Amino acid sequence: MRIVVLGIGNILLTDEGVGVRTIEALERDYVLPPEVEVIDGGTCGMEMLEQLENLDGLIVVDCVRAKQPPATPILLKGEDVPVFFKTKLSPHQVSLSDVLASLEFTGRAPKSIAIVGMQPVSMSLGMELSPEVEARVPELVAMTVSELAALGIAAEARD
Numbered sequence: 769m770r771i772v773v774l775g776i777g778n779i780l781l782t783d784e785g786v787g788v789r790t791i792e793a794l795e796r797d798y799v800l801p802p803e804v805e806v807i808d809g810g811t812c813g814m815e816m817l818e819q820l821e822n823l824d825g826l827i828v829v830d831c832v833r834a835k836q837p838p839a840t841p842i843l844l845k846g847e848d849v850p851v852f853f854k855t856k857l858s859p860h861q862v863s864l865s866d867v868l869a870s871l872e873f874t875g876r877a878p879k880s881i882a883i884v885g886m887q888p889v890s891m892s893l894g895m896e897l898s899p900e901v902e903a904r905v906p907e908l909v910a911m912t913v914s915e916l917a918a919l920g921i922a923a924e925a926r927d
Contacts, residue, residue: 769803771825771919773912776809783888783901787830790908797909798923804916813863821871825919826878827912828864832885839900841907844883882915884908
């Protein structure tokens with residue numbers, strides 16, 4: 769089994785970096801088995817093609833604009849994932865959408881995709897998350913751990 773947890777975002781734009789900050793917290797707070805690869809995708813695009821092919825599961829953690837109240841955690845999976853890519857909820861989805869479309873075209877798309885996200889409060893210049901989003905990062909970590917569990921992967925909390 770091969771699973772990738774992909775944190776994406778620009779850490780120079782406050783809440784835009786929530787995906788990267790969440791995977792940092794995940795790796796700090798949990799021990800993950802070897803079949804789980806955690807990738808800081810930053811603002812990458814097509815160069816990630818090889819890392820994302822033939823996965824059993826892909827969990828994308830990102831800043832998501834879904835017309836929800838600021839600092840609202842968001843989980844999309846199943847039939848909601850294609851809608852995510854059609855409605856441009858995330859600043860990165862054009863690149864990620866291209867990568868996933870290419871994988872689908874070549875028959876190497878992930879078997880399962882979940883999007884764990886947060887509605888931003890601020891997208892201004894700054895390396896720190898807004899206090900409202902920062903306070904809810906543990907919820908995004910818990911949602912990610914829950915999605916791993918749904919794939920049969922146990923993440924062990926560090927002491």
